[in-house]
Structure formats: C-alpha cells, structure tokens
Amino acid sequence: MGEVAAAPRKKVSFRQYLTHLTEPVQRMNPITVQILGICSALAVTVKLKPALFMAGAVLFVLVFSNFLISLLRNTIPHRIRMIVELVVISFFVILVDEVLRAFAYDVSKQLSVFVGLIITNCIIMGRLEAFAMGNKPLPSILDGIGNALGYGIILIMIAVVRELLGSGTLLGWQVIPASWYELGYINNGLMVLPPSALLVLGTIVWLHRAWNKQLIDVS
C-alpha cells in the first residue's frame, strides 16, 4: 500500500498543488517505484489501443473515487472504511464497464475481465487510503490525475514497445515498412507473449533508476 500520506496543510500554494500532479509521474511513480497496480496492467499491453483505453478507464475511476471519498471522508464510519472504498471504486468501475460495452464493444471484448480488475488495482485503493481519506477534494483530484498519469505513461510505454516489435504496427497502422520484411526482418514473437511485458517493465525500472539514482534499492 502507498506510504505517502500527505499531512493536511493549512495554506497551500499553487506550486504545492502542482506537486500532487507531478510527483507520482516520476519520483513516486505508482508502478516503477511503489509497486502498485501492476496486476491488471500488463495483460492489456500487447497492443496500444487497449492500453490507451485501460489508462483512460483507470484515470476516470481514480479521479472520481478520489474526489468522492474525499468529499465523504468525514462521514465514513471507521469500521467499514475499506468496504465503503471498495463500493465506491466498484461503482465507477461498473460505470466504465457498462459504457465500454455499449459504445466501444470491440475494446471491451479485448479488455474482458481486466476492466473488472481495476477494482483491485492497488493504486486506487492505495490512493484512497493514503490520500483521499485525509485531504480536501481539490488536491485529491490532482493526486488522482497525477497517479493515473504515472500509471498510464508506463502502460503506454510498454504497449508501444510490444506492439512495435511484436506486430510491427502502432494502433493497428503498419509502421515497419513492408520492404524490411522482404529483406528478412521478422516480428519478435516473444513480444506478443505475456512474459515480455515484465521484461520491458524490468528494463524501464532499470533505466528509471539509472537516471534517478535516489531510487536505487539499497537493501
């Protein structure tokens, strides 16, 4: 679970608001630093299109549940806190699922059970517990956007690598020219298989930490 419970501040400058947005994208990235929300993310990164929809769905659910929980934060009985959070998350996830099935049928088929698994995406639960329960609505919205962006950026990076190397396309458009195939280029079959997502993610973590030395695991 997330460990960055920001203490409620008295006076908040615009700059400080902005850090809610920027911190989770890089230094506190939910996936590569906090190890959250990896579960449902990786299986939808074979192609860029479902990854984009997944990122969008998480953005929607995270922002709205952060906002709602933040609004309700003083009324929620402590004992059923987790259940209330789960109900709120499930509520938005069901909304997303219903809308996708009505207006983006092909994408909803590709995402199949992984839309439902947004409920147990630890990023959302983690942010509700660590942030929305103790902060006002506006910072909560910004925090939601920031974390969803941090999540989405990693998702899109993985999907771009996998679709480009695995299928030679991006969003279904042929990117690698046909002439290359004639010269003997072949798509990397490993990239369409599930384990490659972890290889790509491992590499991203490596590059991220090589660039930002503070994040290196000392244990």
Place this chain on the structure above:
Amino acid sequence: MARWNVNSTSYTIVYSLILAVVVSVVLALVAAVLHPYQERNQKLEKMNYILHALGVYLDDPDSVEAFYQRTIYEVVGRPSGEIEEGGRGPGPAFAVSIAQEYKVAPEERRLPVFIYLGESEPVFVLPMWGTGLWGPIWGYVALRADLKTIRGVVFDHKSETPGLGAEIATLQFQKQFEGKAAYDEEGNVLIRVVKPTLVQQETDIEGLSGATMTTKGLDEMLREWLALYRPLLEKLKKEQPWQTASDVAQHVKAPIPPILVDKRESI
C-alpha cells in the same frame, strides 16, 4: 458532521444501507439506459460474422441490419435432419446460442442454419463452436447450394496465443477455405485442417505451424459440426422451406444490390 457519532453501530448500519441503495439504484438506471446499445452490439457482431462468411462487408450498422433482414432466412433443426422452426432473420436460429448447444450431447443439439437468399442459389451458413488451446474457438462456414463447395468462412477465438493460434482469425488463413470441398459425393466430411507438412489431398487445409493445438481444435470442430449438419442440409435442400414461407416470399424476390466486396483487413 460532528452531530452524529460517526463510529456508532446504528450510524454504521444506516450509512451502509443508504450507500447500498444509492449505488444500486444509480447502477440499475445506467444499466437500463445502456442495455439496448449493448444488445445491439452483440446482435451486430453475430450478423457480421454471418455476412462476413458470405463475403459481404458493410460498414454502417443500419445497413448491416437491413441487409440481414432482407436476405437471411433462418432454420433450426436437429442432427437427425428434422426441421423444427423456420423464419425470417433475425429469428429462431438467431436466438440459439451455439456455445450452449456445444455442451449438450451431439445428437441432442439444436442446429441453427442461416440461409442466404440474396442470389439465385441459396447459401447455407453453419455456425460452430469448439475448443482451442486456451479457450473456446468458433466459426461460421458458408456452404454453396451444391452442399459441397465452401464459399467462405469466418473463425474467431477467445484467447489463443497472439501470432500463433490467433492467426485463425485472419483473412489470410480463412482465404484458404474458399472453393474447397467440405463433403465428398456421399456426404462424408472431406475437409481436414492438418500440419503444413502433412498436406496430402487437394481438400486439405494447411494448418498453422507452431499452433498445433489450435489447429487440432479447429479440425475437430469443423469435422464434428459438418457431420452433424449433413442430414439437415440434405433435407433443407430437398424441401426448400423458404419457398413456401409466406412472410419471406417478398424479400426473396426483391433484387439484392451486389455489395460483395473483399476488403476486410486482417484482424
């Protein structure tokens, strides 16, 4: 909110009740509003499978529905050859879930047949369902009126390996079936899907290398269902139930604009 004790038992119970009621009412409303759209998507998906097997590609949902209603006559039969129901599409056969029938013993299945009447000769579209490597696979085979030649096929799958088994859903793979003989003169199933190295007769389909289990599942599905459909097809060819059905007489006679284009990109 200090007026109430937020952690008292009664407050907790009332709170959870209100939450449950509000959430389920809102969701029920949303579901009710969106349900027609979701149903239409599923209907269009099935219609498109059938039309794609025939080689008909229409972009616009309304024209898919219109074309389907004008040209398809549906029949539900039994493996014994008995015809149970017939009617204009989307009708009796459209409601049959082939996935559900697959679970029943073969001789007890209900067999839906979609008959395309847009041309001088009828074309029979036969849905089927089977098991690949990771999950279900399914398909629609369009058979010409000689009850032998395949006009076109559509296959799809739930979760076959991308790049290997999933290739059954590509046009490139499905093209191989066009013009092949599904049955021999006696009505025995002739077509086979085999390993690329084992292609022997002219009617053999070259399976996918590296996807042995999917290829095998596809072969089993085709042979099982084609054998089941045979008696029904012979009966249909002999009796031609669509000729006598009053409600379809008109739409059969109506001239059908040629929209048979081959423009599907590989999926």
Place this chain on the structure above:
Amino acid sequence: MEWLNIVIRTTFLENMVLAYFLGMCSYLAISRQISAAFGLGLAVIFVETLTVPLNWVLKKYFLDPGALAWLHPAFAQVDVSFLTFLVYIATIASAVQLVEMVVERFFPALYNALGIFLPLITVNCAILGASLFMNERDYTFGESVAFGFGAGLGFFLAIVLLASIRYKIRYSHVVAPLRGLGIAFILTALLGIAFLSFAGIQL
C-alpha cells in the same frame, strides 16, 4: 478426472501470476522472505477455494439473467448482472474478514503466521480475477471448487518460487539500478517463459 484436469491446468498452464499477471503487487512485495511468501500463499489458497464457489452460488441464484426465478416466477425477467463486480468484491471482502476472525479466535498460531497478510488479500487481484474468470467460463459448482483451489495453488507455487530465487540471488552481483524490483520483474518474466512450456499438455 475433469476436476483434477482443471486443478492442474490452472496451477501450471494458466497460472494466475505467470500467465495472467494477477496478484502481482503482493507477489512482488511479499516475496523478499520465503516464510512470508509461504504464509501469503497458504492464505490465498484458502480464500480462493472459499470465495470462487461462493461467488458461483451467488451468480447462479442471484446474478445471472433470470436467476431470481426461484424466488418467484415474476422475477424471471430480472437481470441484475450489472451488479456482478460489486457482489463479488463484497463476498471477497466479507469472506476475508470472516476468515480473519475465525482464524484469530480458534487458531491463534496460524493467525500469527498469516495475520498481516489476510487483509491484504481483499485487494489481491488474483482473488477477484479467479472469480471473474469463473464468471466468464461457465463452470459447474464442482469445477469452480477445483478452479478456485488450482488458482490458489498456482499463486502459492509462483510466490514461493520467486521468494526462493530472490533468496538465492541475495549475494549475486546485480547491476545497482536493477536491484530489488527490477530484477524481480525479470525473474518473473523468465519464470513465465518456463511455465509457457507446459502449454498444450492435455490430461
């Protein structure tokens, strides 16, 4: 032996962690120590074997379109399947809570071993994932028990494996930025590739 087949398939071929990436968060976070991994794995087996059949019953008699007909014929048209996610997660959350209380009361030793992992399980995607797969695949009751158990066993196996490997490489010279999380990802990928070789085995 259809059931045994399902157990073996879900444990090895369609492993929750290595083939579907479910339960990754706790998988990576708890695999630093073998004993902890062992405890979490056991808890997951237990909860999955309990919740998948439980959700199956709820699906059959409450959620499926027309499933409420057993209450009154007038309910035959009612379709509450839009509540699926909500009902499943509620079942899981309450089952976990219940298990926690029972274990604490009657098996204090086990509670001390599992205690801290039990609440974590509610948000373990492998648990909800198993119920959602059950939902999609139309299992019978017996099959859903087998599936729940197999899915839990698969998670147990994967997490104990990873914890053991991480223990083994403790003194290996891993490039600094790759230490910890990075190498765990790569190890999991290699494990996943190894598990892929089980594909296509039919019993």
